[in-house]
Amino acid sequence: MSIATTMIIRLEIRKSEASFGDVASKLASAGGDIVAIDVIRGGKDVTTRDLTVNVQDAANEEIIRVLKDMPGIKVINVSDRTFLAHLGGKIEVTPKMPIKNREDLSLVYTPGVARVCTAIAEDPSKAYSLTMKRNTVAVVSDGTAVLGLGDIGPEAAMPVMEGKAMLFKQLADIDAFPLCLDTKDPEEIIQIVKAVAPGFGGINLEDISSPRCFEIERRLSAELDIPVFHDDQHGTAVVALAGLLNALQVVDKTIEDSRIVVVGIGAAGVSICRLLLAAGAKQIYAVDRAGILHRDEAYSNPEWSWLAEATNPENLSGGLDAAMRGADIFIGVSGPGILKVEHLKTMAPDSIVFAMANPTPEIEPELAEPYVKVLATGRSDYPNQINNVLCFPGIFRGALDCRAKTVNLEMKLAAAQAIAAVVHPDERNEQYIIPSIFNEKVVEQVRLAVIRAAIATGIARRVPPDIS
Ligand SMILES: NC(=O)C1=CN([C@@H]2O[C@H](COP(=O)(O)OP(=O)(O)OC[C@H]3O[C@@H](n4cnc5c(N)ncnc54)[C@H](O)[C@@H]3O)[C@@H](O)[C@H]2O)C=CC1
Numbered sequence: 337m338s339i340a341t342t343m344i345i346r347l348e349i350r351k352s353e354a355s356f357g358d359v360a361s362k363l364a365s366a367g368g369d370i371v372a373i374d375v376i377r378g379g380k381d382v383t384t385r386d387l388t389v390n391v392q393d394a395a396n397e398e399i400i401r402v403l404k405d406m407p408g409i410k411v412i413n414v415s416d417r418t419f420l421a422h423l424g425g426k427i428e429v430t431p432k433m434p435i436k437n438r439e440d441l442s443l444v445y446t447p448g449v450a451r452v453c454t455a456i457a458e459d460p461s462k463a464y465s466l467t468m469k470r471n472t473v474a475v476v477s478d479g480t481a482v483l484g485l486g487d488i489g490p491e492a493a494m495p496v497m498e499g500k501a502m503l504f505k506q507l508a509d510i511d512a513f514p515l516c517l518d519t520k521d522p523e524e525i526i527q528i529v530k531a532v533a534p535g536f537g538g539i540n541l542e543d544i545s546s547p548r549c550f551e552i553e554r555r556l557s558a559e560l561d562i563p564v565f566h567d568d569q570h571g572t573a574v575v576a577l578a579g580l581l582n583a584l585q586v587v588d589k590t591i592e593d594s595r596i597v598v599v600g601i602g603a604a605g606v607s608i609c610r611l612l613l614a615a616g617a618k619q620i621y622a623v624d625r626a627g628i629l630h631r632d633e634a635y636s637n638p639e640w641s642w643l644a645e646a647t648n649p650e651n652l653s654g655g656l657d658a659a660m661r662g663a664d665i666f667i668g669v670s671g672p673g674i675l676k677v678e679h680l681k682t683m684a685p686d687s688i689v690f691a692m693a694n695p696t697p698e699i700e701p702e703l704a705e706p707y708v709k710v711l712a713t714g715r716s717d718y719p720n721q722i723n724n725v726l727c728f729p730g731i732f733r734g735a736l737d738c739r740a741k742t743v744n745l746e747m748k749l750a751a752a753q754a755i756a757a758v759v760h761p762d763e764r765n766e767q768y769i770i771p772s773i774f775n776e777k778v779v780e781q782v783r784l785a786v787i788r789a790a791i792a793t794g795i796a797r798r799v800p801p802d803i804s
Pocket residue numbers: 481482483484485543544545546567568569572599600601602603604605623624625626668669670671674692693694695713714715722723724725
């Protein structure tokens with residue numbers, strides 16, 4: 337799968353050995369199109385230039401190789417728009433008011449601040465009105481399951497967590513802060529998150545590998561009085577259910593009668609299975625590397641043991657091939673390229689395929705399209721993007737606004753229905769089963785649905801003024 341991009345290549349060209357024309361023709365033959373040239377330094381023999389080059393494939397390493405092989409050319413630096421957008425990080429902390437004089441200083445800092453501290457010490461709930469707590473979410477990762485890239489460590493997880501923080505702010509006006517932890521020990525993660533929790537109104541766990549993520553979330557939810565939400569589990573499940581509700585309408589099938597294969601029974605897969613069961617699914621087949629989860633096998637992962645009982649009505653064993661025969665729906669949250677055209681050919685007519693692994697889906701959309709009725713991926717460069725970004729901003733906005741203690745099943749089901757309902761029945765079709773993340777109705781509809789569900793289930797500690 338190729339993504340066109342723009343690269344910026346800084347070169348030293350030794351005029352006695354190479355001409356700019358040579359560079360241009362080499363780049364063209366490797367698939368690069370020069371769109372701008374900036375001279376950084378001129379010299380008698382050596383000039384330094386930045387070439388802005390359009391390439392059809394972001395992963396095209398040939399472009400750089402041909403330049404490096406040219407006599408008289410030294411490649412100083414290679415960047416592209418994606419890397420440039422990350423220079424110095426993507427977020428910052430901005431004060432709400434400037435400190436212009438001594439009076440301001442003594443208001444926002446000492447001595448004035450001391451009175452506010454004392455007020456909070458006397459009544460800790462005042463932290464919600466007198467600090468940033470009520471609008472601030474920690475995005476916590478240990479870097480062990482970053483997108484589908486695996487255990488790449490806390491520093492490498494930062495760009496994703498900064499990205500999530502940007503989305504929180506832009507979509508739901510929530511101040512989110514990345515906390516990437518240099519530990520993989522669940523108990524240590526739990527203790528660290530509990531220790532930082534006083535400054536936050538909610539905790540978004542992100543890209544923490546399974547099965548560790550289940551215990552970490554369960555313990556934190558039980559031991560903290562603010563919502564703790566593992567986005568890869570529940571955000572993904574909510575959006576998958578939302579897409580599925582609309583896709584089922586498009587193909588005129590019901591969730592109860594559909595045969596549903598979920599592949600990749602990690603954080604996202606477990607939660608998707610659980611939410612689909614809660615939404616009425618009766619025939620789920622949960623498939624991981626060990627094959628279809630079934631009742632004749634003992635699993636060390638308690639979530640798998642539970643799913644082996646709750647899914648797979650015929651107690652089928654076998655691998656993906658067996659699971660896919662006659663399936664109406666495939667939901668992949670596993671890894672790249674595991675789904676083959678041969679599998680699609682064995683599915684029931686009017687099949688639905690959600691290939692949600694990031695950044696590379698379970699099957700290339702171009703390969704799958706001819707064989708399925710409704711196709712969705714986790715990516716933004718194809719129609720039907722099923723991505724948890726449609727859920728986490730709105731669900732946290734709702735939970736923070738009503739000061740919910742937790743995010744319960746009813747709130748998740750309500751969020752899924754709200755996302756699905758943003759697509760009007762008259763607009764719904766194979767290419768449009770899920771709203772765009774830029775659709776302004778999404779966050780507000782999810783927020784309202786989540787607040788109403790929290791109030792109805794008794795976990796809201798506050799009724800926002802706009803809720804009747
Ligand atoms: N589109 C979206 O909104 C989201 C997509 N994802 C994607 O889903 C994938 C999984 O994410 P997590 O659940 O957080 O990771 P995880 O590490 O908790 O789970 C992945 C599971 O997939 C299984 N798996 C991997 N390759 C497999 C194969 N060939 N056959 C069967 N099972 C296989 C693993 O054994 C593991 O149980 C990643 O690619 C991630 O980017 C995750 C969350 C949201």
